[in-house]
Amino acid sequence: MKRIIILSTLALMAIVGKAQNLKLNELEYFERQGVNILVFSNSFNGGFNDEKNSGLEIIHHGVRTIQGGAVRLNNTPEQWDLVPTMTSRKVDKEKGTIEVNLRYNDYDFDSRLVVTAKGKAVEIAVWLDKPVPEKLAGDAGFNLEFLPSQYWLKTFTMDGRLNRFPRYATSQTITRPNSEKPRQFKGFKTYDDRGTDRFVDPLPIEVGHSIVMAPDAPERMIRISSDDAELKLYDGRMLAQNGWFVLRSVLPKGKTGKVMTWTVEPHAIPDWIREPNIGFSQVGYIPNQPKVAVIELDKKDQPKATASLIRIKNDGTSETAFTGNIQNWGAYFKYNYVKFDFSSVTQPGVYYIQYGDTKTNNFLIDTHVYDKITDATTDVWVPIHMDHMYVTEGYRTWHGEPFKEGYLQAPESDHFDLHRQGPTTDTKYKPYELIPGLNVGGFFDAGDFDIETGSNINVVQNFIRAWDLFKPLRDETFVSQQQRYVDLHRPDGVPDILQFIEHGTLNLVAQAEQIGHMAQTLSNSVLDNYHHLGDAASITDGLHYDPSLKPYEVSADGKRSGTPDDMWAFTTREPALDLRAATMFAAASRVLRGYNDNLAERALTQSKRLMKEATELINQRARNPQNQMDFNWLDGFEGRDMGANKPDKKRLKLIERTRKNRETLGDMATNLQLYGATQEKQYLDNFEKQIWDALELNVAMNMQTALDAVPYMDDSYRQKLRPYVEQYNTYIRNFDTQNPYGVPIGLGNWAGVNMVLNFGIAVNYAHLYFPDIVKKDEIYRVSNWLYGCHPYHNYSFVAVVGATRPKQVFYGNNRADFSAIPGNVAPGLLFRKPDHFENFDDWPFLWGQNEGTIAGNTQYIIFGSAFKNLQK
Numbered sequence: 001m002k003r004i005i006i007l008s009t010l011a012l013m014a015i016v017g018k019a020q021n022l023k024l025n026e027l028e029y030f031e032r033q034g035v036n037i038l039v040f041s042n043s044f045n046g047g048f049n050d051e052k053n054s055g056l057e058i059i060h061h062g063v064r065t066i067q068g069g070a071v072r073l074n075n076t077p078e079q080w081d082l083v084p085t086m087t088s089r090k091v092d093k094e095k096g097t098i099e100v101n102l103r104y105n106d107y108d109f110d111s112r113l114v115v116t117a118k119g120k121a122v123e124i125a126v127w128l129d130k131p132v133p134e135k136l137a138g139d140a141g142f143n144l145e146f147l148p149s150q151y152w153l154k155t156f157t158m159d160g161r162l163n164r165f166p167r168y169a170t171s172q173t174i175t176r177p178n179s180e181k182p183r184q185f186k187g188f189k190t191y192d193d194r195g196t197d198r199f200v201d202p203l204p205i206e207v208g209h210s211i212v213m214a215p216d217a218p219e220r221m222i223r224i225s226s227d228d229a230e231l232k233l234y235d236g237r238m239l240a241q242n243g244w245f246v247l248r249s250v251l252p253k254g255k256t257g258k259v260m261t262w263t264v265e266p267h268a269i270p271d272w273i274r275e276p277n278i279g280f281s282q283v284g285y286i287p288n289q290p291k292v293a294v295i296e297l298d299k300k301d302q303p304k305a306t307a308s309l310i311r312i313k314n315d316g317t318s319e320t321a322f323t324g325n326i327q328n329w330g331a332y333f334k335y336n337y338v339k340f341d342f343s344s345v346t347q348p349g350v351y352y353i354q355y356g357d358t359k360t361n362n363f364l365i366d367t368h369v370y371d372k373i374t375d376a377t378t379d380v381w382v383p384i385h386m387d388h389m390y391v392t393e394g395y396r397t398w399h400g401e402p403f404k405e406g407y408l409q410a411p412e413s414d415h416f417d418l419h420r421q422g423p424t425t426d427t428k429y430k431p432y433e434l435i436p437g438l439n440v441g442g443f444f445d446a447g448d449f450d451i452e453t454g455s456n457i458n459v460v461q462n463f464i465r466a467w468d469l470f471k472p473l474r475d476e477t478f479v480s481q482q483q484r485y486v487d488l489h490r491p492d493g494v495p496d497i498l499q500f501i502e503h504g505t506l507n508l509v510a511q512a513e514q515i516g517h518m519a520q521t522l523s524n525s526v527l528d529n530y531h532h533l534g535d536a537a538s539i540t541d542g543l544h545y546d547p548s549l550k551p552y553e554v555s556a557d558g559k560r561s562g563t564p565d566d567m568w569a570f571t572t573r574e575p576a577l578d579l580r581a582a583t584m585f586a587a588a589s590r591v592l593r594g595y596n597d598n599l600a601e602r603a604l605t606q607s608k609r610l611m612k613e614a615t616e617l618i619n620q621r622a623r624n625p626q627n628q629m630d631f632n633w634l635d636g637f638e639g640r641d642m643g644a645n646k647p648d649k650k651r652l653k654l655i656e657r658t659r660k661n662r663e664t665l666g667d668m669a670t671n672l673q674l675y676g677a678t679q680e681k682q683y684l685d686n687f688e689k690q691i692w693d694a695l696e697l698n699v700a701m702n703m704q705t706a707l708d709a710v711p712y713m714d715d716s717y718r719q720k721l722r723p724y725v726e727q728y729n730t731y732i733r734n735f736d737t738q739n740p741y742g743v744p745i746g747l748g749n750w751a752g753v754n755m756v757l758n759f760g761i762a763v764n765y766a767h768l769y770f771p772d773i774v775k776k777d778e779i780y781r782v783s784n785w786l787y788g789c790h791p792y793h794n795y796s797f798v799a800v801v802g803a804t805r806p807k808q809v810f811y812g813n814n815r816a817d818f819s820a821i822p823g824n825v826a827p828g829l830l831f832r833k834p835d836h837f838e839n840f841d842d843w844p845f846l847w848g849q850n851e852g853t854i855a856g857n858t859q860y861i862i863f864g865s866a867f868k869n870l871q872k
């Protein structure tokens, strides 16, 4: 973290002084106040190809509105169109240039981008050592993409001709033979050509040599011109709802050297300073909790001396309730941070914060502000994600019953969405054979509709945990497994959480029984329906796939079709996953006993069988030195160590002992669950033989498991745990020096809400069991973060009941409507290298910042329930 602070200081030094012209700064991007031009600070990632996060990017007055600058092979690239690999990146500070080499392996095609600061503009040049390959001639071009939600309805001129960016995609297209389509990701196709053998290609909206975009909006205005290439403006939404506006120039045929030059000048508002972002809890505060707003400031902004809390009275007038000093926190990445502590205000009421000219929206201080924080998630989000059911709410049907034709055994496949089927099926089924009985229960993974087994295991475990800890009897949902029907806001006499546990278990038990072990996933077979947006019931045709029929043909009895849309079960056996399932089944059988005895029995049978088989398999594989993959879990001990980087001898010994113990005793969390389910003491002994070594290796990672055991243990266990909880308390408080928000902040391409929630849950329990060590004040770290006290903006990350200003758009399955499914929790702040956090609230399509997952949202239910409980 020290390194980051030093870099930020250097960045600060770089911008002090003349900020008129673009300068290549210490963080290796071009900068003037209001304009950051990044050249492959973030490169395309092979796993999901074009995530609209890479290439040449422009952060314009604080918003990343332009990205995707690269040599591309399509007019409007989709997510699974090929992306170039960056093979080298050179930064020349003296010349003020950044040069990157880009390569398409599939076409043996190399190009070079050279970006040079020229006054207030950059020159972008494309260089070729060899001409564009014949196959790509006319298709390869330089593209730059513009965020639709920031440009639509704004004006533009091309060579002086007036125009306006369309709100919705309504430009024109042609079709071309598939033989002319550049290859897509792993040879998959994003489109269903309905047997025409042709693909759709958008036509440009405008063509010319000089474009001025958004002269009517100074924050977005940009001027781009080229003397040697034609600029063509396209609307990427013609092919895909997540497409951006694309400006491109096709590379000339048969030429080498500098083949194309653009001049790009983003307008900078003179003396622009970013508006302060005042982070606070949009849900509000209870009277006696700490209340600290974190204010994010432009580096050029001068912190004010004070801020005020204003109370809005019942007659509509306002009064100042408190004025307090601003405390400096310091620099964190690109901004400075100050804090405003108004904890002393405890009188219930409606308030807002006034800092200089900036005033926030209002929020409540009251004893009941947290009462409803989980209701939208449990009553709305979760039931809508129930697979294999018809789900309705009032007048609205969320989806019909999906996947009526069931699931086929996946053939060997190197698939999309990180799925894979190995060379053998590890089952009694042949590739493409129907595996009976899998179309029951389970939850949609996230913004897509597959059943990720690992996540569904987490879901059932999360619900069980919520049930064990809080026994929520809330009944707002009608669930009929027999009718395959779910109705929101209609009580049916059964606590919803039991029905959710049952629903998850039904699918997972079916997997164990029918397949013999856990599938990795039940997912789409074809890419052209994987990106489905709309009613889940229409993803497949509901008819069994029959390859003897022609595509789109239906059999005379109406039960089979020639359309290969049936979902696949990916069945490569992973003993580690089976072990996790065994843990979950043990707990599920205990909870379901008395409610659904038959399912409880089936779950227990599978738990014991999988535990035994998986432990044997893991041991077999461990004895084979070639095959260490099942020991990935040990990486955690070494990689996420709080202490020394390289494990010393004592530590290596500890790791070895942990590994051996796990081999002979089984996973410690599984043992704990099995004890809960069976009350057989051997499981508790197995747990206790392992927990202390685990804590010794990594307190942060294993504290939750250690705390989960507290209810089963006597006082001596608590005493022995105390010093580790003290260490954990130090770990919690350390975050105050690492960032201004006091929570773990992830810097990966998934914004990391799971990590924050895990942290929040562990802190809650550490406080519950050890209130003298972990103080109550610590539990508000995560609620503050979730509900609005975070970088970039101050909206609540939870589409939640009670927040004044929740986020408006999420990457749910209704994202094409720029909407959200209530109760969703966004991953949060996406970090873009080298120094930018973002969370779009007008553009839902970036999954890394706006998707909600079934595992994460059920984890939120635990966090929220535990947190509410502590208020009582």
Ligand SMILES: [Ca+2]
Pocket (backbone or CB within 6 Å): 417, 445, 446, 448, 449, 450, 452
């Ligand atoms: Ca998925």
Ligand SMILES: [Ca+2]
Pocket (backbone or CB within 6 Å): 475, 476, 477, 478, 479, 491, 492, 493, 494, 495, 496, 499
């Ligand atoms: Ca119910």
Ligand SMILES: [Ca+2]
Pocket (backbone or CB within 6 Å): 405, 540, 541, 542, 543, 544, 545, 561, 563, 564, 565, 566
């Ligand atoms: Ca079908």
